[in-house]
Amino acid sequence: MEQGSTKKLSNVQQYEEIVDCLNNRGKIVGLGVLKENKKSSSNFLLKFALTDVILYTGLIIYSTYISYGDFLQSAFCWTTFGLAFDSIMRFYVFIYRRSDLHKLLRNTRMLFQRNEADPEGNKKLERILKFAKIANTLTFLSLSGTCITLNSMAIMETMRTGEKTLVFGFYLPLLDHKSTIGYAINYLYQNIQMVLVSFHSSQGDGFYIVHMILGCARLEAIGHKIDLLNRYLISEDRELLSPREDAKIIDEYLKDILNQHLAHIEYMKRLEYLFSTYAFFLVSSCMFVIVINIFVFITIFWLEGLFLSSAMLFKIMAFCVLGTIVSIKDEEIIEKLYDLKWYLMPKKHQKAVLMILRSAQHPVEATMMKVKPLNLNTFLACLNMIYSLSAMLFTVTKKKEL
Numbered sequence: 001m002e003q004g005s006t007k008k009l010s011n012v013q014q015y016e017e018i019v020d021c022l023n024n025r026g027k028i029v030g031l032g033v034l035k036e037n038k039k040s041s042s043n044f045l046l047k048f049a050l051t052d053v054i055l056y057t058g059l060i061i062y063s064t065y066i067s068y069g070d071f072l073q074s075a076f077c078w079t080t081f082g083l084a085f086d087s088i089m090r091f092y093v094f095i096y097r098r099s100d101l102h103k104l105l106r107n108t109r110m111l112f113q114r115n116e117a118d119p120e121g122n123k124k125l126e127r128i129l130k131f132a133k134i135a136n137t138l139t140f141l142s143l144s145g146t147c148i149t150l151n152s153m154a155i156m157e158t159m160r161t162g163e164k165t166l167v168f169g170f171y172l173p174l175l176d177h178k179s180t181i182g183y184a185i186n187y188l189y190q191n192i193q194m195v196l197v198s199f200h201s202s203q204g205d206g207f208y209i210v211h212m213i214l215g216c217a218r219l220e221a222i223g224h225k226i227d228l229l230n231r232y233l234i235s236e237d238r239e240l241l242s243p244r245e246d247a248k249i250i251d252e253y254l255k256d257i258l259n260q261h262l263a264h265i266e267y268m269k270r271l272e273y274l275f276s277t278y279a280f281f282l283v284s285s286c287m288f289v290i291v292i293n294i295f296v297f298i299t300i301f302w303l304e305g306l307f308l309s310s311a312m313l314f315k316i317m318a319f320c321v322l323g324t325i326v327s328i329k330d331e332e333i334i335e336k337l338y339d340l341k342w343y344l345m346p347k348k349h350q351k352a353v354l355m356i357l358r359s360a361q362h363p364v365e366a367t368m369m370k371v372k373p374l375n376l377n378t379f380l381a382c383l384n385m386i387y388s389l390s391a392m393l394f395t396v397t398k399k400k401e402l
Helices: 011-025 043-068 071-080 081-095 097-112 120-160 179-233 236-240 243-301 303-339 345-358 376-401
Strands: none
Touching: 011 081, 011 097, 011 179, 043 071, 043 081, 043 097, 043 179, 043 243, 071 081, 071 243, 071 303, 081 097, 081 179, 081 243, 097 120, 097 179, 097 243, 120 179, 120 303, 179 243, 236 243, 243 376, 303 345, 303 376
C-alpha cells in the first residue's frame, strides 16, 4: 500500500540536493566538477567559457583603447572590467583545486552522517541546512535578477530615446554598434555574457556562502555535544554508576567533542585555503566595479549602474556578514566551555577540557589572503574606501576639465 505523504529527506540527502544544484549551474560553463564519481568537465563548454572570459577581457581593453582621451567613455567600458578577474579566480578554484573541493564535500557529509543517530542534534543541523538552501537560491536569484533588470532597462532606454542602447560600454570590433545588425550582434553577445556570469558566479559564490553557513552548523553540533555533557554531569542517574563507568561515559563525550572540534578546524582551514584568494579578488573587483559605476551613474545618470553596484555591494556584504556570524558562533563555543561543569569531572578530564578551550580560543578566521578578515569591520572599511576612491575620482576629473 502506497503512503499518502512522501518520505522526509535526511540531512545528507538535503545536502546532496544543494551540491547537485551548484553542480548543475556549473555544467552550463563546463564546471560540473563537484561529483567525484563522474568525469571532469574538461569539455567544449569549459573551453568555450574560458575563451569567452579571455575575449571579454580583450574587448574591454580594446573598447578602452578606441575611446582614449574620453575619460567618461573609458569609464563606461570599465563598468564590468573587475568581473573578469573574479571569473578567472573562480575557474582556477573549480578546475585546479577540485580535489580539495571534494575533500570539503566529504568532510561535510561526515558531519551529517555522524549526527544522524541524535534526533535533537539532527534537528538543529536541519534548521541551519534550510538556511543554507535558501541562501543558495537567493544567490542565484539576485544575480539573475540583476541581469534581467539591466537588460530590461537597456530596452526601455532604447524605446524612450530612440537611440540604440547597449547594456554595457564595451562592444565587438569591426561592427558599428549603432547600426541595426551591429547593435543586434552586440546586444546578443552582452546577453550571453550575463547568462554565463549568472551561472558560474552563482556556483562559486553559492558554494562559499553555503559552506560558510555549514561552518556554523559544525559549531552548532559541537555546542550541542557540550550541552549533552553538561546535562550528564548534573544528572541524578550519574550517582547510580560506578566511578569507572562514569569516567568512560565522560571520556566518550569529550572524545566526540574533540573529534568534531578538530574536524571543524580542518574544514575551516580547507575553506580558507580554497577561497581566501578568491574572496580577495571578489571584494577588490566588486569595489572597483562599484566605484566606476558610481562615477558613470552620477555623471550621465546611468541607472543600470545603480543596480549593478547594488548587486556587487550585496556580494561583499554577504561574504563579510557570514565571516562575522562564524566568529560569533566561535565565541559561543568558548562560552559553553566556560559554563561547563568541569569541576564535576575527574582531574584527567578537566585537563582535556582545558586543552579544547585553549584550541577554541584561537579559531580559524575567514580572510582575504590573510590581509583582512571577512567581517563587518572589513565591510565598513570597504564602504569607506569606495567613498574615498569615488570622491578622489570626481576631484581628478573636475581638475582636468578646468
